[in-house]
Every structure is written in C-alpha cells, then in structure tokens.
Amino acid sequence: MNLGGDVLGSPSSPPDVVDDARRAEADGFASAWTVHFSRAYDALTTLALAGAATERIELGVGIVPTYPRHPLALAQQAATTQVFCGGRLTLGVGVSHKPVIEGLHGLTFTSPAKHMREYLTVLGPLLRGEDVSFRGEYYQVEGGFVVAGTSPVSIVVGALSPGMVQVAGELSDGTVTWLAGPRTLEDSIVPTLADAAAAAGRRRPRIIAGMPVAVTDDPDQGRAVAEITFARYGGLDNYLRVFEREGVTSVGALAVVGTESEVEKQLQRYADVGVTELWPVVYPVGDDAAASVQRTRALLIALGGRT
Secondary structure (H helix, E strand, O other), X not given: OEEEEEOOOOOOOXXXXXXXXXXXXXXXXXXXXXXXXXOOOOHHHHHHHHHHHOOOOEEEEEEEEOOOOOHHHHHHHHHHHHHHHOOOXXXXXXXXXXXXXXXXXXXXXXXXXXXXXHHHHHHHHHOOOOXXXXXXXXXXXXXXXXXXXXOOOEEEEEOOOHHHHHHHHHHOOXXXXXXXXXXXXXXXXXXXXXXXXXXXXXXXXXXXXXXXXXEXXXXXXXXXXXXXXXXXXXXXXXXXXXXXXXOOOOHHHOOEEEOHHHHHHHHHHHHHOOOOEEEEEEOOOOOOHHHHHHHHHHHHHHOOOEO
C-alpha cells in the first residue's frame, strides 16, 4: 500500500500548496494530494504549478465536484494541467453533497449515480485523447479537443454508496474515499469496486483511502481533537451512513491515532482490506502543533512511503 503525502488539509495559498508538494517529494512519498475547496483556490490550477515544481511525485486532487463543471470543460483543464505535471496527475471527481451543490451553486442535486455515469462516459474518452459522441439525459457532447503534450489522465471517483462504487468500477480507474473505515472498505467498497471493474474488463482498480492521522501518546485527546477539526463531516448524510456501517457515532472514532506502533498497526489494517494507496491527512494534537505534525510525518517517512 502506497502512502501519500497530505499536500493540504485546510485552505491555504496556492504557493503553500506548491511548497508542500515539493516537501512531500523530498520526503519520499509516492504521491501528494490536495482537495478542491469550493470557497478557496482552484485545485487543478494549483497542481499545474506544483507539477512544474516537482519531478517524480504523483499529484492528485480529491475531489473536483462534477455538477458545477461540464465534463468537456473539466477534461480540457485536466489535460492542460497534465502537461505541467508530466503525466503525473490523478483527477478525482465526485458529486459532492446536496447542501453544497444546491445551497452554494444553486443547482439541482438529482440522481447522483446516473449523473456520474453520464459524466464519466464523456470525461473518460476525452482524457484519453478521443472525441466523444454522446446524447444523454444530462449531457450532449459532440467532438473533443487537442492539448499538445498531454497524456491520459487517471480518473478516480469519490464513492461511498454501492451505486456510486459500481459506476466507479465500471468507468474509472478506481475510487478515492474519505472517512471510509476498514469495515466499510472490506465489506462493501473493495469487493463491489473489484467486481464491477472485472465485469467491465478493466484492470485492478485503485483504492485510495483518505483518513485523519495523528501520532500521539494520548489517543483520547487525539480523537477529541479530530471531533473538532473534522466536525463538519458529522452533518453530511453520506458520512453519517458510513458511521452507521462502521458502528461508530462520530468522526473521532474513525481517526487513526495513537503511538507510533499503534498507528502503524492501524495503517496496516487498511492494506490488509485491499486499500492500494493511503492518503493520510495529518492533524496536530496538543499544545505544540508543529511538533505534533512533525512526529506524525516522521512516522510516515520512516515507513518509507509504503506499508
């Protein structure tokens, strides 16, 4: 299981993201990930700059919301970003959440799995350099574009529900999850994704699991801090369903926390259930935030980028 570096866990400036990507590469991580903030910077523009500032590290975004972006427009932007990343970009897409799509963008959040199926039917071929002829309920596309110097872009889907995981397996390279614990991954996401990919004749899918991680001698405090740091996820239906499947009531119970040996064992559990890449979102615990983050990063670096 590859370990990725957390480029950014909270909104910051694009230059900070580029610096974080450089540091993740220098520390030996296989990948560096950021998120697309609806009220902050554009992730793909920022990753284009990070791509030009790095040489080998994979650069990923999880996720760019689909409803506000036509797949042709997103494909053109991603293909352009890929040029600056030298073929190292992974594009994560997802439907986001109803309060964001309807409340912020004023769009109708309807039939998310069907919407994603049409979206990927258009997006995938375009990012392989093909023209598209498609007439669906949500999208009608005829043609394509040419971006000199680009290469195919790996696409992963933010998927938690069985229907969305099925679509991801059939039409993308895999999934990127957030707060999906070992039980959800092992019992639902991993087998559904693998079966869907196999039935569609696709290669073994990528399973990228994002989780909060903190090395600390006080795991109770670590979980309490996670409750505050990631509190917003407790109000979203998708994550509430994950909590129910995991047998927990809040995000703190899912965070990967404890001493070095305890965190390493928890990370190994993700590898054991079939996760191919872990995206550790490092967060501070205790009075010395910088020291706390460095302790966690030191463990991840010591694991050699793999577990």
